[in-house]
Amino acid sequence: MTDPAQRPAAQHPPALQHPALQLRDVWLRLGREVILRGVNVDMAAGDGVTLLGENGAGKTTLLRLLASGLRPTRGEGRVMGFDLRDSRSVRDHIHLMPVDGGLYPDLTCEENLAFALRMHAHTGDADRAVAGALRRVGLEHAAGRRARFLSAGMRKRLALSRAWLLARPVTLVDEPFANLDDAGRALVQELLGELRAGGGTLVVAAHEPELARAVAPRALRLAGGQLLDAAQTVNA
Numbered sequence: 063m064t065d066p067a068q069r070p071a072a073q074h075p076p077a078l079q080h081p082a083l084q085l086r087d088v089w090l091r092l093g094r095e096v097i098l099r100g101v102n103v104d105m106a107a108g109d110g111v112t113l114l115g116e117n118g119a120g121k122t123t124l125l126r127l128l129a130s131g132l133r134p135t136r137g138e139g140r141v142m143g144f145d146l147r148d149s150r151s152v153r154d155h156i157h158l159m160p161v162d163g164g165l166y167p168d169l170t171c172e173e174n175l176a177f178a179l180r181m182h183a184h185t186g187d188a189d190r191a192v193a194g195a196l197r198r199v200g201l202e203h204a205a206g207r208r209a210r211f212l213s214a215g216m217r218k219r220l221a222l223s224r225a226w227l228l229a230r231p232v233t234l235v236d237e238p239f240a241n242l243d244d245a246g247r248a249l250v251q252e253l254l255g256e257l258r259a260g261g262g263t264l265v266v267a268a269h270e271p272e273l274a275r276a277v278a279p280r281a282l283r284l285a286g287g288q289l290l291d292a293a294q295t296v297n298a
């Protein structure tokens with residue numbers, strides 16, 4: 063276990079008057095395709111949600127919209143009380159771990175993490191925090207290696223360590239279990255579990271509901287552009 067003091071403290075507002083995530087009648091058209099059709103959802107701070115749905119159902123698109131990377135065609139949304147249109151405030155409170163990791167390929171592992179900390183105006187011993195995060199995911203030996211030379215599983219571990227290090231109030235993760243061995247999948251569960259234990263809200267898009275359930279027990283399913291409660295559903 064890493065000394066928690068090596069990780070920047072999560073910056074969660076103490077008393078929330080509003081849900082961590084909220085969407086109201088959100089529609090999204092991309093090109094000719096309507097991907098989201100009147101999505102409504104409320105997630106309280108500290109919720110853990112598994113987002114299910116077939117290939118192409120719109121899970122990645124919904125995560126991008128929540129991270130203010132896409133604007134709703136119609137409808138409204140809020141992240142930690144901030145309107146989705148206020149991208150700057152939303153991005154201060156949310157971290158999206160995309161399916162490919164979203165790393166800078168020409169930066170080394172430690173540079174990728176240090177840069178992420180700088181972007182979030184981290185104060186404190188960044189070198190120590192970065193070293194602790196790399197150790198936490200077993201990448202200390204690759205600290206100086208460029209991200210482009212990592213294996214797919216190592217990239218996933220690096221992206222995971224970044225999400226854990228940043229510990230935003232809301233963390234969105236897209237297929238975190240893909241490309242990982244058994245130990246890697248257990249590590250994903252552990253680190254995402256720690257984010258939630260620290261009060262963070264978690265949304266996990268996954269095709270492995272049995273793995274995601276451990277850290278994100280509330281299941282929602284995207285189908286036909288709508289988001290439905292899938293509490294009883296076990297298939298991705």
Ligand SMILES: Nc1ncnc2c1ncn2[C@@H]1O[C@H](COP(=O)(O)OP(=O)(O)OP(=O)(O)O)[C@@H](O)[C@H]1O
Nearest residue numbers: 092093095097115116117118119120121122123124
């Ligand atoms: N930039 C884009 N322009 C037009 N259509 C897009 C764009 N990005 C995604 N789509 C379409 O949106 C739909 C939803 O894609 P998305 O990647 O969100 O699905 P997903 O549920 O994450 O799928 P998977 O499980 O395969 O990862 C797909 O039909 C895809 O072709």
